Amino acid sequence: MSYPRPRARAAGVALALAVAGLGLTGTGTAQAADPVAQVWVTTPDGTKKLASEGTIPFTATPQTVDIRIDANSKAQKFTGAGASVTEASAHLIQSLPADKRADLMKSLFSPSEGIGLNYLRQPLGSTDFNSGGFYTYEDTPGQFSISREQQEIIPVLKQATALNSSIRFMGSPWSPPAWMKTGNSLNGGELKTDQYQAYADYLVKAIKAYGQQGITLTDLTVQNEPEFATSYPSMSMTSSQQAEFFKVLDRTLTAHNLPTNLLAYDHNWDHPNYPIEVFNSTQGISRIIGAAFHCYGGVPSAQQQIVNAGKRVFFTECSGTDTTSTFADTLSWHAENLVVQNMRNGGETVINWNLALDQNGGPHQGHCTTRCNGVVEIANGNVTRGAEYYVLGHVAKFIKPGATRIGSTSQGAGGVQNVAFQNPDGSRAAYVVNTATSAQRISITDNNQSAAYTLPAGAVATLTWQNGSNPGDTQAPSVPGGLAATASGSSAIDLRWNASSDNTAVTGYRIYRGTTLA
Incomplete structure (x- = not known):
């Protein structure tokens, strides 16, 4: 943008400029003010x-x-911060009036108008937080479909990505279809050894189905909490079983030209030996990039064993509760453990559990008898942001994907x-x-x-x-009179001065970082 150029008769007029952190000396040299x-x-x-x-x-x-x-x-590197859009969360979000839903989604996912959450760990099939009964994508052999998730979950994910195109997704199943398991139930049991290929095919179908919806599952764990088989969709899977299944899954993903990363474990801090055992048994499988951890047992320093093994750490689940916890308790504990200690021990992600729950910590079908909290609470058409929202916001709004600790x-x-x-x-x-x-x-x-x-x-x-060396400074091009300026710390700087020795004009420019003046 240029401004009118009236003629100026005086030559060699001194230039003095002080603009938002930028000083310009009489020699035309940019001087950065003291940093703030x-x-x-x-x-x-x-x-x-x-x-x-x-x-x-x-x-x-x-x-x-x-x-x-x-x-x-x-x-x-920092990879992202977020939560999980369970069926319970999606149902509550979709129940809001359109204007309130839009405001909520903007506050959660917009990098400019909200906290900019940018990582979602998506359950593949039902969990202990559903709006209806338990399900998988292939409850009847040969009849695969994600149609149930297209009803409420995927529309929420699409609205999130429309607000923040850089969201990264992880897939995590709570159980394979019952017919693949001992006990023939979604609850508990183990994966039958003769069903390893069928389960690998099932996960490939899930990745492709999500991809057809415009959602790339960059990362994958193969069993949520493999050491906790219980009365909701779940399954026991030992480290040796997971290692053997990874070998089958790796071959299957490769055959379908899918670059999906695999993470071992996906359970509490108290058993870091589990993923180490998986790594030791799967050497040579490059897509196994690291391990995933939850907060319900042990301490974050256990993650350091994964770092020492040359692998990456993703923190993937924690839920606050409301028995004795208050806003203050959750704020402090989550900030200390899920952010500071997690990340000082190699964590690349900070991921809470449910994105949204109601005033009773539901809808749920599991063990959350102490009223689990979502990142937000949705009750009677109103939204309340909990401490979890602000713990995540203090990360996602200011630390960008690719940042280096x-x-x-x-x-x-x-x-x-x-x-x-x-x-x-x-x-x-x-x-x-x-x-x-x-x-x-x-x-x-x-x-x-x-x-x-x-x-x-x-x-x-x-x-x-x-930082003091100002690596993000952008050198502006030469301007009339042979002067140059450095734009530092703000997106735009207005410059107006009397051009010097050539007696040309009083000229003004707005210099934008990273742009060139015509």
Whole structure:
């Protein structure tokens, strides 16, 4: 865009400019102002929920609780954050009036107007959270169909991807069809050894059927909680059985030219040896990229064994409950364990269980007698966002897929804990939770500069900033008078000046990052 160009008689007029973090000296050299960090916070009493606290400058002295960033220490990439659109969740979302449903979906999935959830772990068939009875895609041999999921689940997934095209999907079955199992029931039992190929074919059909709906199942686990056979769709599967089935499934996926990744286990932190045993028995199968974990037993540090084995870690399920838990309890525990400790121990994803449940923690047909929570609650046509929503929002809104975890000092249990990432555009983000019983004055120190902030007890904050070397800076082209400017930290900068030695004109430009002036 250009502005009118009146003639200017004076030559060599000095240029002075101060615009949103950009200074320009008389020599025409761009000077970056002192960097600042933006802060968003959620407090345990709920008075602030993903609330902007403005900016804090990197002009403070390091505090006693100092988060020191080491960008040279690099670990795993961030893959995504989200939940599962169970049939229960989809039914509740679809029950909302169209305007409320649109607002809810926007708040969940839009990167610009919501928290931008970008990973969905999709059950393949029924779970313990259904709006109707139990089912699989092929309850009768030879009659495969995902038509039941086309009624409510897939429309929700399509609406989500329309808001956020970068959503990544995982498929996870709770049970094969009953006729493939010992006991001939969806509940419990084991996969018959002579049905390994049939089950592999079934999963290939599921991947293709979802693909025909425009939904790519990039990742796959083959049995939810393989060490917990119970009174809802479930199945026991030992590590040796899973390894043998993976061999059949790998051949079948390859035969159908499907690049689907496989993850072992998909169960609690308390048995990391399970996926290790699977890896040891399936060496050479490159599509087995890592292991999936849940939160209901053990501790997140168990994931480090998977990292040490050279494999990737996906955290795939946790549900808060409402017996004794409050907003404050869930906020702190989930932030500490599902985000900070999970990611400091290799986790690439943060995935809650049900995306939505009602005021009774349902509809459900399982063991959630203590009222499980969804990311949101839908009751009587109204939506309430729980602590889970804000725990995920503090991740997904600020840490982008492909971000690299970088080094940061962190206190342990009972202190201020954090995890830090560098986004693909060079910006940095620190996710911080104060598990202490009192407010803590903290600082972020990066490139020998510190920014300070007081974090309330039990609160979660995300701090974002451009790193000191400004790797995302964009050099603008030359402008009249031989001057150049660097756009740093904002999407657009208006420049107006008197052109110099050629006595041409007063000219203005708006320079956009990453664009070239005509």
